[in-house]
Amino acid sequence: MDASESDIEAIRAKLGTDKPILNQYIQWLWDVFRFDFGHSLTSGRPVSELILERFPLTLTLAVLGIVLSIIIAIPLGVISAVRRWSFWDYIGMLFSQAGMAIPSFWLGILLLMLLSIKYRVFPLFGSGSINHLILPSISLGIARAAVLLRLTRASMVEELSKEYVITARAKGLTERMVNYKHALKNALLPVITIAGIQLGYMLGGAIIIEQVFSLPGLGRLFLFAVYQRDFPLIQGGVVFVAFVFSFINFTVDILYSVLNPRIRIT
Amino acid sequence: MKSNKNLLDINNLDISFIQARGAAHALRGIDLTIASGEILALVGESGSGKTVTSMSIMGLIPIPPARINKGSLLFKGNDLIGQPHAEMRKLRGKEIAMVFQEPAKYLNPSLKIGEQITEMLVLHLNMSKKQAVEKALEYLDVVGLGKSRRVLNSYPHELSGGMKQRVMIAMAICCNPSLLIADEPTTALDVTLQLQILKLIRNLKKQFSMGVLFISHNLGIVREIADRISVIYAGKIVESASNQSLFEDTLHPYTRALLQSIPDAEKRGHRLRAIPGSVPDAENIPSGCSFHPRCPLAQDMCSQEIPLTKDYGNGHSAACHMVH
Numbered sequence: 001m002d003a004s005e006s007d008i009e010a011i012r013a014k015l016g017t018d019k020p021i022l023n024q025y026i027q028w029l030w031d032v033f034r035f036d037f038g039h040s041l042t043s044g045r046p047v048s049e050l051i052l053e054r055f056p057l058t059l060t061l062a063v064l065g066i067v068l069s070i071i072i073a074i075p076l077g078v079i080s081a082v083r084r085w086s087f088w089d090y091i092g093m094l095f096s097q098a099g100m101a102i103p104s105f106w107l108g109i110l111l112l113m114l115l116s117i118k119y120r121v122f123p124l125f126g127s128g129s130i131n132h133l134i135l136p137s138i139s140l141g142i143a144r145a146a147v148l149l150r151l152t153r154a155s156m157v158e159e160l161s162k163e164y165v166i167t168a169r170a171k172g173l174t175e176r177m178v179n180y181k182h183a184l185k186n187a188l189l190p191v192i193t194i195a196g197i198q199l200g201y202m203l204g205g206a207i208i209i210e211q212v213f214s215l216p217g218l219g220r221l222f223l224f225a226v227y228q229r230d231f232p233l234i235q236g237g238v239v240f241v242a243f244v245f246s247f248i249n250f251t252v253d254i255l256y257s258v259l260n261p262r263i264r265i266t
Numbered sequence: 267m268k269s270n271k272n273l274l275d276i277n278n279l280d281i282s283f284i285q286a287r288g289a290a291h292a293l294r295g296i297d298l299t300i301a302s303g304e305i306l307a308l309v310g311e312s313g314s315g316k317t318v319t320s321m322s323i324m325g326l327i328p329i330p331p332a333r334i335n336k337g338s339l340l341f342k343g344n345d346l347i348g349q350p351h352a353e354m355r356k357l358r359g360k361e362i363a364m365v366f367q368e369p370a371k372y373l374n375p376s377l378k379i380g381e382q383i384t385e386m387l388v389l390h391l392n393m394s395k396k397q398a399v400e401k402a403l404e405y406l407d408v409v410g411l412g413k414s415r416r417v418l419n420s421y422p423h424e425l426s427g428g429m430k431q432r433v434m435i436a437m438a439i440c441c442n443p444s445l446l447i448a449d450e451p452t453t454a455l456d457v458t459l460q461l462q463i464l465k466l467i468r469n470l471k472k473q474f475s476m477g478v479l480f481i482s483h484n485l486g487i488v489r490e491i492a493d494r495i496s497v498i499y500a501g502k503i504v505e506s507a508s509n510q511s512l513f514e515d516t517l518h519p520y521t522r523a524l525l526q527s528i529p530d531a532e533k534r535g536h537r538l539r540a541i542p543g544s545v546p547d548a549e550n551i552p553s554g555c556s557f558h559p560r561c562p563l564a565q566d567m568c569s570q571e572i573p574l575t576k577d578y579g580n581g582h583s584a585a586c587h588m589v590h
Contacts, residue, residue, distance in 0.1 A: 163371040170324055170366075171386050171437070172359030181385075185376050261376055261421040 015041075028235065037236035042228050047236035050221060054205075058217040061133055061140065061209075062202035068141035069148055070195060074188070077152025081160065081187075082179050092149055099146025108139035108212040125214035136213045140206055144198050151194055156187040189260050196252030203248065204241040272340075273445055273477040274300040274323065279337035281318060283548070284330055290548035292318040294501040295337065297575075300477040302444065305468070307480040307492035309524070313545045315501040316481045320447045323479070324364060325354035341445070360390040363438035367450040369430035373422040380418035383437050390441045405436040408473075409466060428459040432466070439470060446470075449481045464491045485521075486528045489513060494581070497521050500546050500556040503575070507582040517584040520557045555587065563588045 003011075012018040016027060031038060037047035072095075080092035115135060116124040122135050159165070160183050168182045205219025218237070225233035257263050276298040283290040293315050300306045310316050321327045323339060325346060339346045341362065346354065366372040374382060383405070384398035393401065403413040409432040411417050422430055431451060438446055448467060452460040468491055471478050482488050488495055489509065496506040497520065505518040516522045526539040543560040546552055552559050558568035568587055575585040 163366065163368065164374040166326070167364075167366060167372045167434075168374070169326055170358055170364040172355050172357070172390060173385065174355065174389075177385070177389075182374050182377070186374070259376075262423050 038232035040233045041230045047233050051240050054218045054221050057127055058205050061137055062199055064133055064137035065140035065202055066199045068137055069145035072145040073148035074152050077149045078156055080153045081156030096146040096149045099142045104139045104143050105208045105212050108209055111135045127215050136209050140209055152191050155190050159183040159187040196248055200245040200248035203244045272299045273302045275340040277338045280335040282333050284333055288549055291551055292501050292548050296503050298496055300479055302477050303475040304493045305471055305478040305480050305491055307488040307495045308498055309482055309485055309488055310498035311483055311545045314498045320449050320481055324358055359386050360441045361443050362445045363443040364447040365434050365438045365451045368454040369434045375422055379420050379433050383440055386441055405440045409436040427455055431463055445477045447479045485524050500551050505584040511582045517589045518586050519561050519563050
């Protein structure tokens, strides 16, 4: 049964789609300035409510993922750089090659099969406890860790070839002090920048991982919004993700200036 | 063995670097001595082996790829060659300290000056953090920066080039070393600052009766500061003499060529005499006297026989077939 002409007109008038596109856009912008993102077309609930409802889970997942990847990447990257071509360096390289090559959804499925189905350590799906988020954050974190590890190693190798390292050795400092006090502090600067950008990406939701683990995060929310042509939700989502991403970058820049005295503003 | 009163006594030190392309013969049996309270300048062009010499005294040349073929490196009578790494590390910074060419690059950009000085005092002299800060202030004063807590709390980029080099020097002398190696310490500085830094090194030498190995490519600067001068060419000392003697009775044609290439007010209006050609690769050193392809006096024998180092009296020695 088709909607009648008058019904369609009524809905258009209600949604404002009877007005020219430019007017619609200006109206939407004006609403956004007042933090009104409109209502979802499918559920009728406010977009901001839908997003804020999903955000805590995505935030937790992203933070766990980035923390995990930093915990893996930095020590292994530093050891790889300090003891180049050693056992640990090969382990690091193997890990980073594998981590970058393995798709995270496949890793997620493997983890589920092993730790949720065979050994039942972690729940198979759903959300609500930190236990639900362990496997997803491992799946997310491994790939980021692979990238961060390579970066840490490269950055540390570069710092160790700088002149101030010769000075540190000429001062009779122990190798430990040369590596960890003098070189590492400088080597971490680019790593922090990239880790921040990765965190920003993850805060936009991890669509694939959320699918694999059936997690109600932002990724799924936006994915379904696209499927259902839920335009206000898509628009609100884009603005939200852009805002979060900028906010994280801003925070990283502030952090960077704290860690790097050369760009500190006095 | 020669007299024991020398602080540093390098005998016939011979070092190669083994590379995929072949061996680079960086030092071909050099002899150097430095007494306490003496400034020895080692002069040569880039690639002549100056830095390898200083790094081998510090025990900082990587073995491999470097290989010490022969020779000894006596510091206070002990041969540093073959010393365990841990022993060399305790010597570095405490007994033998080094000042580098470009303070901007050789200071850690993300550590405060105070930390970079005090960490040595804490490590080598077992000082408490507080004592170390006091000591660091004292040494900042010694190098002409005053007892400045502001400098101590600065990062390197917040200081001028001259201040940075003074900081480097304060860092080098803070553990009261017996030997200071200064590797082109004024090359990266403005001309006006160069003299100040030279004066400072000279005064410090007196004040702390250190031996100083002053490495430079510039005979003009060396003339201002050195007690004795050794000229190095392609990994070999070609001439050694007291400051005065080297400039007044120059023996080796290479030294003479270096002297002629110094800009000088008296030579105004004349073209500077550059030495034709360049220093040979350490992988490809000419036969006989390594300077013969560039030497105006070269004869047939110069390309065949390596000249021996001969003493011409008053501690003035040279290695040249054409000097009699």
